[in-house]
Amino acid sequence: MSVQPALEQVVAAFVDAPPSLPEAARAAGRRSLLNMVGTALGGSGEAAIDRLAEFSSRFGGAPAATLIGRKQRADILWAAEINAAAANIFDFDDTHIPTVIHPSAPVLPALLALAESRASEGRPITGAALLEAFVLGVEIACHLGNAAGQAHYKRGWHITSTCGIFGAALASGRLLGLSPSALVDALGNALALCSGSVETLGTMSKSLGVGQAARGGLMAALLAQSGYTGPQLPLTGTRGFFALYCDNPDPSRLTDGLGSRWEILNNTFKPYPCGVVLNPVIEACLALHAEGAVSPREIIDIELTGNPLLRERADRPNVTSGRASQVSAQHAVAVSLLRGRADLEAFSDRGAADPELGAFGLKLRFRDDAAFALDSVRLRLTLADGREIARTVEAAKGGLKRPLSNGDIASKLRAQIQWRGLDLATDELIAAIEGIEDAVDGAAFLALTRQR
Numbered sequence: 001m002s003v004q005p006a007l008e009q010v011v012a013a014f015v016d017a018p019p020s021l022p023e024a025a026r027a028a029g030r031r032s033l034l035n036m037v038g039t040a041l042g043g044s045g046e047a048a049i050d051r052l053a054e055f056s057s058r059f060g061g062a063p064a065a066t067l068i069g070r071k072q073r074a075d076i077l078w079a080a081e082i083n084a085a086a087a088n089i090f091d092f093d094d095t096h097i098p099t100v101i102h103p104s105a106p107v108l109p110a111l112l113a114l115a116e117s118r119a120s121e122g123r124p125i126t127g128a129a130l131l132e133a134f135v136l137g138v139e140i141a142c143h144l145g146n147a148a149g150q151a152h153y154k155r156g157w158h159i160t161s162t163c164g165i166f167g168a169a170l171a172s173g174r175l176l177g178l179s180p181s182a183l184v185d186a187l188g189n190a191l192a193l194c195s196g197s198v199e200t201l202g203t204m205s206k207s208l209g210v211g212q213a214a215r216g217g218l219m220a221a222l223l224a225q226s227g228y229t230g231p232q233l234p235l236t237g238t239r240g241f242f243a244l245y246c247d248n249p250d251p252s253r254l255t256d257g258l259g260s261r262w263e264i265l266n267n268t269f270k271p272y273p274c275g276v277v278l279n280p281v282i283e284a285c286l287a288l289h290a291e292g293a294v295s296p297r298e299i300i301d302i303e304l305t306g307n308p309l310l311r312e313r314a315d316r317p318n319v320t321s322g323r324a325s326q327v328s329a330q331h332a333v334a335v336s337l338l339r340g341r342a343d344l345e346a347f348s349d350r351g352a353a354d355p356e357l358g359a360f361g362l363k364l365r366f367r368d369d370a371a372f373a374l375d376s377v378r379l380r381l382t383l384a385d386g387r388e389i390a391r392t393v394e395a396a397k398g399g400l401k402r403p404l405s406n407g408d409i410a411s412k413l414r415a416q417i418q419w420r421g422l423d424l425a426t427d428e429l430i431a432a433i434e435g436i437e438d439a440v441d442g443a444a445f446l447a448l449t450r451q452r
Contacts, residue, residue: 007236010255012183015136015170018259025262026437029135031409032094034433035269036104037068037449038413039093042273042344043086044069044451045420048204048323052082052211064120065113066446069422076113077215080168083109084214085207088160090344091326092273092416096138097266097374097400099145099159100276100309104267106164106213107137110172114218115443118175125175127439135264137171137217142263144235147254151247153198154312161196161209162245166235168217169224176225188230189220191241202316202324269404271397271412272342274326277310280377280396281329285336288391294383296338301382302364304329307374311366318358325352330361344419375399406434423452 005013021029043049044067053067056078063072065079067086074082087093088105096103111133115125145152145163153159169190173183193216196209224230235241235254242249272282281304288294304310316328325331325347334357335346345351372378375396381389395401404412410430417424425448432445439445 006233007251007254008184008187008233009180011140011170011187011258012180014258015140015174015183016178016180018132018136021132021135022262025135025264026131028262028264028267029131029138030434030436031269031406032104032138032264032267033108033131033134033436034413034430035094035409036087036108037429037433038409038416039090040068040083040087040109041413041422041424041449042092042416042420043089046086046089048089048207049082049086051204052085056082065116066450068446068449069420069451071451076117077219079113079116080110080218081211081215083112085211088210089207089323090273090347091275092270094267094269095276096142096145096263097268099142099163100153100374101142101145101163102160102210103138103141103164103167103264105210106160106217107141107167107171108134109214110168110218111137111175112443112446114172114175115441116446119441119443124441125443127436127442129175130442131436133171133174135262136174137167138264138267139167139258139262140170141167142266143254143256143258146263147249147251148242148246149249152245152249155247156198157245158196158198158200158206158209161213162194164210164213165190165194165217165220168214169220172218172221173224176221178221178224182224184232184234185224185228185230186221188232188234189223189228190217191230191234193220194241194245198313201313202319202321202327204323206323266400268399269409269412271404271408273344273347274332274342275314277307277314277374278329278332279398280306280375280393281310281379282332282336282342283396284377284379284391284393285333286340286342288379288381288389289337289340294381294389296360298383298385299363299381300384302333303367303380303382304333304364305367305369305372305378305380306376307372308368308370309374310377311368315366317361317364319352322348322352328361329366330364331357333364334358334360344416375401424448
């Protein structure tokens with residue numbers, strides 16, 4: 001009787017000897033890279049990133065890696081952490097459906113820091129190898145999220161961080177050329193460093209958790225390379241990831257379709273800098289604002305009918321910071337209906353400080369309906385004279401049914417550079433990322449992201 005290998009061994013074998021990536025998966029990887037660099041540039045000058053950068057200069061090692069959008073450099077662990085935090089800070093980064101993992105932020109910064117370090121040693125990693133490792137890391141993170149199930153997120157774990165660290169660890173291990181047994185050690189090391197709580201959403205600490213996923217994943221792989229060993233069943237063991245972090249997980253989904261069903265094809269890109277559940281809400285509100293059919297002063301009640309996750313993650317009245325406004329349905333409705341905007345400024349500290357928006361948001365109430373997808377919503381306005389105005393969004397722009405185009409993602413990057421006031425060779429940067437697979441040094445484009 002043959003003995004079935006543990007799931008950890010199957011995953012390690014997949015990363016050690018993956019199938020050739022189909023063009024669709026590689027194209028999705030290029031789009032994700034472009035989007036992540038844009039969101040990291042947009043977030044690069046936020047107060048939380050300033051504090052992390054200052055902290056790294058006090059406690060970090062030799063500055064060997066780029067901090068995207070900044071003049072300062074950092075050691076590779078700090079660079080991974082800070083770039084991941086910057087990429088995710090506005091919640092403007094990519095979102096995997098249906099897990100709601102933001103896969104690029106924890107995985108790509110770890111790989112970029114490692115690749116830049118190798119290039120400085122005269123051992124550059126090609127763009128094709130970098131992209132392959134990234135796609136593999138996304139597959140691990142998102143398959144793991146599928147296996148963990150929705151209860152993992154509902155329990156309060158920030159799934160981007162908790163699953164992202166394993167993707168970052170194995171993607172980094174792929175670039176390091178780790179053996180299958182060392183890749184399992186990397187998973188074990190990642191388990192020891194795994195953290196991230198939904199309670200931190202809307203605060204600086206959320207960015208710390210996402211940053212730690214990138215830093216911890218890279219560290220887990222580097223430790224495994226040096227012979228630092230871990231448990232043989234870090235995911236499926238009696239006290240492994242599934243047992244500790246999940247209610248009613250389905251571990252078989254970790255390997256089901258691995259290498260044949262590419263989860264990166266379920267990655268989506270946001271048109272607005274906020275939680276993904278707010279995309280359809282904003283689209284409905286902006287449409288009504290543009291029509292000018294109703295004066296906000298006439299509105300006495302606002303009802304949102306949507307997926308329960310909309311209320312669970314975004315019922316946050318009276319927000320006072322940009323971070324909190326990004327996960328507040330009350331703010332999203334108010335700023336898009338009253339101001340007709342949902343850009344970076346709308347979800348900044350200045351935008352959240354508008355007292356009129358805070359008062360207007362108190363008119364909002366929720367109606368849960370599990371039949372609604374994450375990218376759909378029904379908005380109903382009740383007016384003072386008794387009339388009702390309704391608008392339904394079946395599939396918001398930016399979702400799987402209405403994805404952003406390559407041009408949209410490039411325009412999004414340009415807008416973030418402009419909003420941040422950076423002086424960069426933007427056309428050259430976009431071209432370098434879009435042609436990443438032809439690059440002899442996959443990290444060379446990072447020089448184009450440094451503030452001049």
